[in-house]
Amino acid sequence: AQSVTQPDIHITVSExxxxxxxxxxxxxxxxxxxxxxxxxxxxxQLLLKYFSGDTLVQGIKGFEAEFKRSQSSFNLRKPSVxxxxxxxxxxxxxxxxxxxxxxxxxxSLTVIP
Amino acid sequence: DTEVTQTPKHLVMxxxxxxxxxxxxHMGHRAMYWYKQKAKKPPELMFVYSYEKLSxxxxxxxxxxxxxxxxxxxxxxxxxxxxxxSALYLCASSQVDMGIRAKNIQYFGAGTRLSVL
Numbered sequence: 001a002q003s004v005t006q007p008d009i010h011i012t013v014s015e016x017x018x019x020x021x022x023x024x025x026x027x028x029x030x031x032x033x034x035x036x037x038x039x040x041x042x043x044x045q046l047l048l049k050y051f052s053g054d055t056l057v058q059g060i061k062g063f064e065a066e067f068k069r070s071q072s073s074f075n076l077r078k079p080s081v082x083x084x085x086x087x088x089x090x091x092x093x094x095x096x097x098x099x100x101x102x103x104x105x106x107x108s109l110t111v112i113p
Numbered sequence: 114d115t116e117v118t119q120t121p122k123h124l125v126m127x128x129x130x131x132x133x134x135x136x137x138x139h140m141g142h143r144a145m146y147w148y149k150q151k152a153k154k155p156p157e158l159m160f161v162y163s164y165e166k167l168s169x170x171x172x173x174x175x176x177x178x179x180x181x182x183x184x185x186x187x188x189x190x191x192x193x194x195x196x197x198x199s200a201l202y203l204c205a206s207s208q209v210d211m212g213i214r215a216k217n218i219q220y221f222g223a224g225t226r227l228s229v230l
Contacts, residue, residue: 041224043221044203046218088153090155099144100158101219103156105155106154
């Protein structure tokens with residue numbers, strides 16, 4: 001069965017520090033992988049996506065993610081966090097056929113000055 | 114333009130009311146989705162429309178009635194809701210799956226915050 005695990009429910013980092021949010025997936029084949037960000041009371045905004053090719057993908061707002069097939073992981077990183085990055089982050093897996101999405105449980109990011 | 118527009122932004126309704134949520138996109142997407150999201154939880158899929166036909170209904174209670182009148186519009190009709198239905202309702206759209214060449218990025222609206230009293 002397909003599943004997405006985000007092991008960290010909540011992370012707190014200092015502004016300017018580096019960030020890594022973890023995402024592990026279980027899927028029968030290589031899926032499409034996504035990271036979305038959700039600010040309080042808002043919809044989900046796509047940060048980045050992986051379909052194939054280069055396993056290091058760049059996204060908006062200075063985020064990047066690395067696909068590691070051997071670890072079934074797609075971790076999100078940012079070298080220097082800004083206060084405006086405080087939000088909920090969701091990793092998602094999209095099936096290669098069909099329209100189904102599978103979301104992780106989310107990681108809540110707090111940024112302290 | 115990757116915008117999905119949802120109205121209203123906020124809705125308060127009583128348990129005997131009938132109301133509708135509206136979603137609109139002009140990206141030419143032929144798949145549209147309704148999700149329900151509780152606080153601090155991931156979105157839960159409710160319905161999927163593909164080419165204006167309902168393709169997935171995730172065992173949603175009949176007090177939620179979706180409608181897709183054309184390729185740009187998606188409605189969610191609400192009737193006799195319960196307080197536990199209070200949540201953020203998100204609409205999304207994507208290209209329709211075309212097999213292994215599909216790249217089904219889902220674009221989300223800002224949501225309707227629904228409170229049922």
